[in-house]
Amino acid sequence: MSARHRTPSDDVQPAIIAAAEALLEEGGPAALSVRRIAERASVAPMGLYSRFDGKQGVVDALFTEGFEVLAATIRATRSIEDPVAAFHEAGVAYRALALAHPSRYQVMFLRSVQGHEPSEQAVHAAADSFAALVEAVERGVRSGAFRDADPVGLAQQVWATCHGWVALELLGICFVEDHESGYLELLDLLARGLTAS
Secondary structure, three states: OOHHHOOOHHHHHHHHHHHHHHHHHHHOHHHOOHHHHHHHHOOOHHHHHHHHOOHHHHHHHHHHHHHHHHHHHHHHHHHOOOHHHHHHHHHHHHHHHHHHOHHHHHHHHOOOOOOOOOOHHHHHHHHHHHHHHHHHHHHHHHHOOOOOOOHHHHHHHHHHHHHHHHHHHHOOOOOOOOHHHHHHHHHHHHHHHHHOO
């Protein structure tokens, strides 16, 4: 590979992560190797090792970045004045992220890459995304829009429900004709449960 085709230094890390995600989308976990990722990102294999310490480090970066984006997406709904509308928007955004990045979602939630053990940083990012959801639920409870209950418990129930739908949809185990309408009905059902006395 000639130097003129190599990825500029500042762009190497994002290029490697994007290359790994593209390979996962195209061929699943079996398509991931240091050589293939480096080739796809137009970097030398040593560049991948120096930044990520190998394939598992790249997978960990996918995992971490995915949860960081999820946390930021949930927190962005704080600008919506109505806590119920904000909850609905966060739920819609959750599914949209999963559908836009299905392989990344499976790395994050379904442990699709064998041998990957999340690093401390990755675990922190995952926990922070759940904390963002708890914050959204707490906001609804404090305002009186949601019933007075443990926000952590409510957030766990919400996440389990949304994750269940999205995971089934990604795996092709979804029997309703209109997936989007079905998911929106699910969010309405959750909202009714959160607002019930």
